[in-house]
Amino acid sequence: MSLAFCEHGLNRDDHARANPERLADLRASPLARLLAMEGLSPVLGADNGLTWGELGEVAEVVFLGLDGDAPLFAAVPEAGDTRPAYQQRPAWDALSLLPARDLAIYGGARSLVDWHARHRFCANCGAPTQIAKGGWQRNCTSCSAQHFPRTDPVAIMLVEHDGDLLLGRGLNFPERRYSALAGFVEPGEGVEQAVAREVLEEVGVSVTQVSYVASQPWPFPSQLMLGCHGMARGRELTIDETEIAEARWFTRAEVATAMDRGVPDEDRPFLPPPPTAIARHLLNWWLERG
Template sequence: MRHAETVTFGGSALDRAGEVRGDVDALAAAMADPDARTVLIWRGKPLINRARPAMLMRVRLDHPALAQADASPIFLGREDGAPRFAHDLSGWQPEDLDASQLGGFLDPSEQHHPAFASDEVFVELRRVMTWLSARDAEMAATAKAVFGWHTTHMFCAKCGAASDVSMGGWQRTCPACGAHHFPRTDPVVIMLITHGNSVLMGRSPGWPEGMYSLLAGFVEPGETLEAAVRREVFEEAGVRVGPVDYLSSQPWPFPASLMFGCRGQATSHDITIDPVEIEAAMWVSREEMMTIFAGEHPTILPARKGAIAHFLIENWLADTLD
């Protein structure tokens, strides 16, 4: 495995067992397997045991909490030969729910279902992604992304009729026109743009104070990754980019992106930001970035651990990009 594949949400080699998804009998047998387990998602938040080391919960399919789950689970695949599913428990309503905390940039709230132990709670994945093993992170991200897609794609994009879940949760089929729809993944480029000994950093409006990261943007139809890197950097910061290399990718289930980490060499230095796109941008030297990563910079915070931006910058500092 390349070092680049060790980024969060990647590299666990989960057997997704795609051949089972369309086999009704095989799916039924998987559901009946005594070794089958499921992960639970509540409004995009996975159920974990937060005792360190934190662990994604794998629940028996006869657990009483599943009586409140949606009837259409997702077949995630096999783990050590045993079937793994995901169930959506979003219909459950916590008695002490403070809805104002949900959906924030970094939701600190935890929800406890009475059928589970006190340290078994639903948490925001972005907050705990570095607590989990590679396998747990991949399974949680997959379940969160696919359930999120189902929530926003309940109707056929071709004729507008309500569609049905099929293929073990990996497809929606329209009973009216027969169209098939599949989970959406949006390609996004995120760029380590260097000029000499410095890297280009920016921040979006609404981010926590002091937070900067690498520039990023969606790939447009008919566009290569390299072209998207050059276009996005020029649009956001007014910087021209020459050679571009691909480095690493990261599934990013917030809500459903695939981040393509790229390295580009700037051919210009002056910055002119587009205030609609970003709030600020700056060149940060390697020496200053080391201070930032050490948590000793007076005004700038390091990129969030677990995000591919942190992974790329950390490896740039260590000269271990491959």
Template structure:
């Protein structure tokens, strides 16, 4: 069985952790050879060839902090922290959404890493412990508070996203904000003190009123809007009767294998519109059909 190629994963940058803790080396790398990935706020800037546009450190906005992304072809790569971060968690701008459909796999991985990092810095300029200003440290992979000495690290928020199966059918749902006819896998944040398996079982029970068993991991995806790690899972339902939580979902229903095939192939009259290929939910559906 082939496993899916996941958007926003990978990237050809060597993160070079050993350099992050060497301030002298970091400064030495900020020379004419260093590259700056260009961002317009948090959106990617693209070349006419629909690739990420790179510049030199001379293109960095005055006074902006620089985040060290790593090394690529022996050259240091940086991103500049914008004045403002993402005001709408779990959302993405129209330009970022459009870029997802045209950027190559490598560029998407680089953009995702850069976006998550600079967004975190823009939204964490003050210490959560004492409220004093914080300063960028370790090349941008940490922020330090000079007042209380607290150390802060970039956020990664785990989210389970799961295909629930019963008798060869799949349970999919739709939120009110989804386009008409759009259905996807159920999903939810992992809560403190909870395992991935526990989060899958709790979310499915809360949203659809179904108990599950035999939870298994399939694949994961970094989702930089702003900082999720989507943990793709599969589970079997113990029953088919649904009790939909209308505060979470507009609808949920079971779909047959044939209906999933029609949806993914874009067949006329398909029962639902699937998530786009860049989303792990789409790749999970493809994986399920190959089982």
């Protein structure tokens, strides 16, 4: 299963991150390249790929890894972006054009530099922090606390009952856009428990036999989507209208028609998730699974 934002193929070179002399050599290398970004959005080239330039005198940069012998870096912007993904249309338009490898490189870079832009002060004492380990850590200048890039786990799940699939439309989704249910994994909770809890909270359905399918990094701002499948004990829905606009059961034939690229949008039972979303791949997995 090929998922967006995965498999960039870079050598992360973790040993270099902890070696200041090695990092300085990499930054001074004539092969070093800096990812071109406008804020947190990628700057596309003539081929709709990422564009790269020289490092110059950029104050804060993070080391992304080695592309062959070429060290790749990204600059920390002045400000991060706390808006949810659906409010970032310019970035989405660019993402739809990027080749798969470039999309994966950009996704990792975006998550990392956005975290840095929003963590310039210590959460423990409030003092300024400094970039460390090539951008994979920040250290407090006062209390010496160490801070690390955050990744938030999210359970995203297909719920099945008697061969039908339960999908929902979020409050901010376009009309007719349905997707898998999802929610953050909470402290003290396993993925299976998160799936069961979220489905029960959002649509009032009890779920069992939860199994893992696939995962995907999601850089808005920095999440790890944990794709799962579960079996529902019943079909009656009690929708939490503070989170879900609509939810309903779809037959296998309806899902297959919705996912058929040859079918016009107006003839689909619902509009499926975009190709970059793990939910789209979960639906394909479910159809191929039979």
